[in-house]
Amino acid sequence: MLKTGVKFVSENLYLFMGIVIGLYISTFVSTSLDISCEISKSQYLVNNKMAQEIINNSVNNLAPKILPEKPKGEKKSKFTRPRYYSTELGIREKLFVGIFTSEEHVNTQALHINKTIGHLVNKIKFFITAQYKLKTKFNLTGLVGFTDSRSKYRPFQVIKYVGDTFPQDYDYYFFSTDYTFINIHRLKDLVNKISVSMDVYMGTPVPDSSYCNIDAGIVISNSVLQAMRSNLEWCIMNAVTDDYSENLGRCVFHSIGLSCQESIQDQSVTSYKLKHFELDKTLHTLIKSENFQNTVTVRPVLKDKDFYILNAYFLKQRLEIHNEDIAKLSASLEDSWPPGQRNGAKPATRFDMPRQLYFNMSHLFFPDDFTVIREHTEPELLDINNILEDIKANVAQHYPKQYEYRRLVNGYKTFDLSRGMDYIFDLGFRDLHTGKEVVKRYEVCKPLGNIEFIPAPYVTENTRVTIILPIEEDKVHIGMHFLESYGAAIMDKKEKTFLMLVFLYQYNSSSKGSTDKFQLVKDFVNKATTKYKNDDAKAGWVSIRLPESQTPLTFENTKALRYAVVDLALKKIGLNSLNLILDVYSNITIDFLNRIRMNTIENYQIFSPIPFRQYDPLISLYPRLDVNKMSGHFDREEYKYISFYGRDYVAARKKYQPFVPLIRIDNDIVKLLNDISRNKGNLFEMFVQYGNGLHCMRATEMNLKIIYHQTNEHGKNKFYGNNAQLAKLLLTKQDSIPELL
Known part of the structure; x- marks a missing residue:
C-alpha cells in the first residue's frame, strides 16, 4: 500500500506544486488589495473607534462630564415615584x-x-x-x-x-x-x-x-x-x-x-x-x-x-399687539358683572347646581345634608355685617335722607368655585317721608382673591405603613377573617407594610400552649413571616396583659385602652414609622394604603378616614359589602381609624398625660381605670387639642369598609339600615312590635 501511495504522489507532483504556488500567490494579492482599500478609505471616512x-x-x-452608558440589566425593580409630578x-x-x-x-x-x-x-x-x-x-x-x-x-x-x-x-x-x-x-x-x-x-x-x-x-x-x-x-x-x-x-x-x-x-x-x-x-x-x-x-x-435696534423694534411691535388685546378685553368687561369678573360655571345637570343657602342675622339653614340649622361662625357673621355696612353706605349715597335701615328680611348665598361668593340681601328700610317700610334687594359678589401657591411637604407612595391591629380574646375568629382577606389583598401583592398585631390577654388567661386563645393568629403570623421573608410585607405581634378587674376589660367599657395599645406598640415599632390604627372588622385595599401615605405627613398632618359602615344585612337584604346607599353609610361619628407618625403621637401624648397617664409597661394599665381617664379614647381629639399645629384631616374613604357588627358603645349610630329599609321593616313587622300596637 505504501508503494501505491508513493507512486500516486510521484505521478501528480506537478499538480500539488501548482496548487501550493497558487495559494501562496492568491494570499499575497488579497493582502495587497486590502491594504490599498484601507488607505483609500481612510482618506474619506472615519472608523468606529475614531468616531467614539x-x-x-x-x-x-x-x-x-458625560459618562458612557452602562448596559441595562434584565432585573426589574419596583416602581419608585419621582419627587415631582x-x-x-x-x-x-x-x-x-x-x-x-x-x-x-x-x-x-x-x-x-x-x-x-x-x-x-x-x-x-x-x-x-x-x-x-x-x-x-x-x-x-x-x-x-x-x-x-x-x-x-x-x-x-x-x-x-x-x-x-x-x-x-x-x-x-x-x-x-x-x-x-x-x-x-x-x-x-x-x-x-x-x-x-x-x-x-x-x-x-x-x-x-x-x-x-x-x-x-x-x-x-x-x-x-x-x-x-x-x-x-x-x-x-x-x-x-x-x-x-x-x-x-x-x-x-x-x-x-x-x-x-x-x-x-x-x-x-x-x-x-x-x-x-x-x-x-x-x-x-x-x-x-x-x-x-x-x-x-x-x-x-x-x-x-444692530442687535439692539432689531430687539427694540420687535419689542415695540409686541407691545402694540398687547395693547390691542387689552383694549379688546376692556371692551368686553361691560358684558360681565362685576366688571372683569367671569360668570359662574354652567352646571352640566340639575344635580350640579351650586347650593343656595338661606340665612338670617343669627343662623344658617340647611348648610349640608345632615344639618337643619346652625349658628353663624364668627367669620361668617363678620362677613355679613361688613356687607350690610357697605350696602347702607351705598343707600345713603344714592338716597340721601330718604331711607333708614331697619332689618334683614331674607339672605341667600351661593359659593361658586370658579367665581366666588354671591349674596342676595332683601333689606327692609323705613321711608323717612311716609314712614312705611320699603324692601329693596341687593346682589353682592365677593370674587375670589389672589391665588396663592401653598407649599406642600414631599410625600411618596413608597413609605412603609405599620398597621396596628388590636385583637381581643372574643374577637379571634373575626380577626382570622381579617387576616385572610388582608393576606390576599395586601401581602400577596407584596405591598410595603408591617402588620403589628396587639393581643389583649385578660389577667387570668393563658398565653402558652394549646390553651392560648391567640394561637391560631400566631400560627398565621409565623407562616406569613416564612412565606414573605424576602418581600416588603412583614408581620409581628406584641402581647398585653390586662389588669385584674371585676368585669373583663374591653374597648367598649374602657375606651382608654386605645391609648395603652398605641403606647406599648410604639415601643416595639419605633418613632419614625407611619402608623395606621384599624380593628378586626375593617376591610382595606392597596388604594386605601396609598391614600394613608399621601394624607399623613410627618410634623404636618394626621389623617382620620371616615369609613363606610355596612348596614345589618338581615334588614337591608343587601349582603354584599359594596359602597352603595342600600348596603351602608359613611359613619361620621367614627374616629377610631386614624393614621399618624410616631413622633407626632409622642409629642401630643406627653401633653395629654394629665388626662390619660402614659403606659410604659402592662402594669401601668391599672392607672386608666379611674373615672377621669377610663372613657377618654379618642386619639383624634387628642391631636386636635395638643397636636402643636398639626393639621387634622378628615375625609370619606370608600376603600375602608367596616363589616356590620353590634356595638354597645353609648351614642353610636346602630346602623341597622337606611330610612326606607327601616320603614319597610316596621310596616311588615308591626304586629310583632308591641310599641306599634
Missing part, C-alpha cells in the same frame, strides 16, 4: 437655544445675543472651540467648549452634549449661528402652537437642497434629537463637508427620515435675509415688508448695535 473618540473626548472641562407625567420645559459661535465672537456677537434673549428662554448655550479653561478668559455664562477643532464634527459634538445633558428636559431645541438675530417672542409663540407629539425638523431650506439652513435657524423636537443621538456614529462616519447645515440634515434624514420642513400645523420658522447692513438708516424701509414683520430670525447681523 470624537464624540466622547471633545468637550472642554467646563461642560458637564412633572417628571412622572413627562412635562418638560418648552425651548432650548443653542448658538454656534467662536472665541473671537464670544465678547461681541454671542454677548449681544445673550443680552437680548438670554432672560426669555428656558436655557441658552454657546458652543465654541477652546483648548484651555474658558473661565480664565470669558465672562459669558453658558459657554461649552470643545477641544476638537475639526469643524465638520462640531454639530455632532453639540448633539451629543445636548442629548446627554438635557435628554428629557425640553420639548424643542433651536440652533443657529452668532450672526443671527432671534425674535424670541415670535419663536416661543411658534413652538407653543406645535404639538409635542410630532417629529419636527423645521427651518428655511438651503437652495436646491433638502436640508435646513442653520444660519436661518433650525427647530428640532425632542424625538428627533433622541434619534440623532442614537445614530451619531453613522453621522460622524459619513460627514464629508464642513457645512453644518448639510451635516445636520444628513444625520436627521438617516435617523428619522425627515427632510427640512418649511411649515408644521400652519407654523413656520421664517427668516429675513438682509441686503443692507446699515439698519439705523434702512429700518424704516424694512418695516414696510410683511415678511420682515412676521420673521423669526434676521440674518446676517454684523454690527453690535
Whole structure:
C-alpha cells in the first residue's frame, strides 16, 4: 500500500506544486488589495473607534462630564415615584437655544445675543472651540467648549452634549449661528402652537437642497434629537463637508427620515435675509415688508448695535399687539358683572347646581345634608355685617335722607368655585317721608382673591405603613377573617407594610400552649413571616396583659385602652414609622394604603378616614359589602381609624398625660381605670387639642369598609339600615312590635 501511495504522489507532483504556488500567490494579492482599500478609505471616512473618540473626548472641562452608558440589566425593580409630578407625567420645559459661535465672537456677537434673549428662554448655550479653561478668559455664562477643532464634527459634538445633558428636559431645541438675530417672542409663540407629539425638523431650506439652513435657524423636537443621538456614529462616519447645515440634515434624514420642513400645523420658522447692513438708516424701509414683520430670525447681523435696534423694534411691535388685546378685553368687561369678573360655571345637570343657602342675622339653614340649622361662625357673621355696612353706605349715597335701615328680611348665598361668593340681601328700610317700610334687594359678589401657591411637604407612595391591629380574646375568629382577606389583598401583592398585631390577654388567661386563645393568629403570623421573608410585607405581634378587674376589660367599657395599645406598640415599632390604627372588622385595599401615605405627613398632618359602615344585612337584604346607599353609610361619628407618625403621637401624648397617664409597661394599665381617664379614647381629639399645629384631616374613604357588627358603645349610630329599609321593616313587622300596637 505504501508503494501505491508513493507512486500516486510521484505521478501528480506537478499538480500539488501548482496548487501550493497558487495559494501562496492568491494570499499575497488579497493582502495587497486590502491594504490599498484601507488607505483609500481612510482618506474619506472615519472608523468606529475614531468616531467614539470624537464624540466622547471633545468637550472642554467646563461642560458637564458625560459618562458612557452602562448596559441595562434584565432585573426589574419596583416602581419608585419621582419627587415631582412633572417628571412622572413627562412635562418638560418648552425651548432650548443653542448658538454656534467662536472665541473671537464670544465678547461681541454671542454677548449681544445673550443680552437680548438670554432672560426669555428656558436655557441658552454657546458652543465654541477652546483648548484651555474658558473661565480664565470669558465672562459669558453658558459657554461649552470643545477641544476638537475639526469643524465638520462640531454639530455632532453639540448633539451629543445636548442629548446627554438635557435628554428629557425640553420639548424643542433651536440652533443657529452668532450672526443671527432671534425674535424670541415670535419663536416661543411658534413652538407653543406645535404639538409635542410630532417629529419636527423645521427651518428655511438651503437652495436646491433638502436640508435646513442653520444660519436661518433650525427647530428640532425632542424625538428627533433622541434619534440623532442614537445614530451619531453613522453621522460622524459619513460627514464629508464642513457645512453644518448639510451635516445636520444628513444625520436627521438617516435617523428619522425627515427632510427640512418649511411649515408644521400652519407654523413656520421664517427668516429675513438682509441686503443692507446699515439698519439705523434702512429700518424704516424694512418695516414696510410683511415678511420682515412676521420673521423669526434676521440674518446676517454684523454690527453690535444692530442687535439692539432689531430687539427694540420687535419689542415695540409686541407691545402694540398687547395693547390691542387689552383694549379688546376692556371692551368686553361691560358684558360681565362685576366688571372683569367671569360668570359662574354652567352646571352640566340639575344635580350640579351650586347650593343656595338661606340665612338670617343669627343662623344658617340647611348648610349640608345632615344639618337643619346652625349658628353663624364668627367669620361668617363678620362677613355679613361688613356687607350690610357697605350696602347702607351705598343707600345713603344714592338716597340721601330718604331711607333708614331697619332689618334683614331674607339672605341667600351661593359659593361658586370658579367665581366666588354671591349674596342676595332683601333689606327692609323705613321711608323717612311716609314712614312705611320699603324692601329693596341687593346682589353682592365677593370674587375670589389672589391665588396663592401653598407649599406642600414631599410625600411618596413608597413609605412603609405599620398597621396596628388590636385583637381581643372574643374577637379571634373575626380577626382570622381579617387576616385572610388582608393576606390576599395586601401581602400577596407584596405591598410595603408591617402588620403589628396587639393581643389583649385578660389577667387570668393563658398565653402558652394549646390553651392560648391567640394561637391560631400566631400560627398565621409565623407562616406569613416564612412565606414573605424576602418581600416588603412583614408581620409581628406584641402581647398585653390586662389588669385584674371585676368585669373583663374591653374597648367598649374602657375606651382608654386605645391609648395603652398605641403606647406599648410604639415601643416595639419605633418613632419614625407611619402608623395606621384599624380593628378586626375593617376591610382595606392597596388604594386605601396609598391614600394613608399621601394624607399623613410627618410634623404636618394626621389623617382620620371616615369609613363606610355596612348596614345589618338581615334588614337591608343587601349582603354584599359594596359602597352603595342600600348596603351602608359613611359613619361620621367614627374616629377610631386614624393614621399618624410616631413622633407626632409622642409629642401630643406627653401633653395629654394629665388626662390619660402614659403606659410604659402592662402594669401601668391599672392607672386608666379611674373615672377621669377610663372613657377618654379618642386619639383624634387628642391631636386636635395638643397636636402643636398639626393639621387634622378628615375625609370619606370608600376603600375602608367596616363589616356590620353590634356595638354597645353609648351614642353610636346602630346602623341597622337606611330610612326606607327601616320603614319597610316596621310596616311588615308591626304586629310583632308591641310599641306599634
